[in-house]
Amino acid sequence: MIARVFYNAKAFPGVVLVILHDEEVISTIKSKNVTKLLGKDEKLLGYNIEVDHFESDQDGYQKMTYDLLRFVNGSLHDAFDEEIIHDFNPYIVVGRVLACDDHPDSDHLHVCQVDVGKEVVQIVCGAANVKANINVVACLPNAVLPDGKFITKGKLRGIKSDGMLASAYELGLIEEKKKGILILEDEAKVGEPFFK
Structure with a gap:
């Protein structure tokens, strides 16, 4: 399970939000300082944890x-006798584009075969600078970008994509948006976590 934690002192002072699933909240259950967020069929979506100081x-x-996980689980244990298990495996890794073909139903998308160390995955990418035989940053399903965006498997115009190739802006390395994915040096080790 991937848990994402958000805190906004200006907008919601004193509330830590833990998101487990991005779905509409249908109902809530409160115990002590924790509110459990439930979706359809009472699926657990996350928690709001009220804090005096964060x-x-x-x-x-x-x-x-x-x-942070100890803090979250301490609150959940006290309120509901529950804990979450967070997957700390790296899902943002160095990848190598082995092949890059035009998407059959788009004038700007590319279908890439990307070696991510343990396997070769297919990722659809719209960057103009993507091509074969370059090292890139591959964000695989379950990756969480520095802004909290959660990466999932999906389809782009009917073609499956197992993640995304990231730009320097999306990785939080620069503050101004620039077009194109981040291209790494040839010496970068395929499969290694990008953020060490």
Whole structure:
């Protein structure tokens, strides 16, 4: 399971939001300082944790750490005798584009075969600078970008895509949006986590 934690001191002071699934909240259950968020058929979507103080140097998405997971699970245990297990496996990795073909139903999309170390995955990419024989940053399903965006499997114009190839902006490396994916040096080791 991938848990995403958000905190916005300006908009929602004193509330830590834990998202497990991006679906519409239908009902809630409150116990102590925790509100459980439920979706259709009472599917657990996440939690709101009320806090007196939450230490963070930024608003928005909070990168999951073992300390943050301990804080979340401590609150959940006290309120509901529950805990979550977060998957800390790296899903943002160095990939190598082995093949890059034009999408059959688009004038700007490309269908790429990308070696991510353990396997070769298919990723549809719209960047003009994508081509074969380059090293890139592959965001695989279950990856969480620095802004909290969750990456899933999907289809783009009917062609399956197992993730995305990321730009420097999407990776939080630059503040101004620039076109194109981030191309890594040839020495970058395929399959290695991008963020170490």
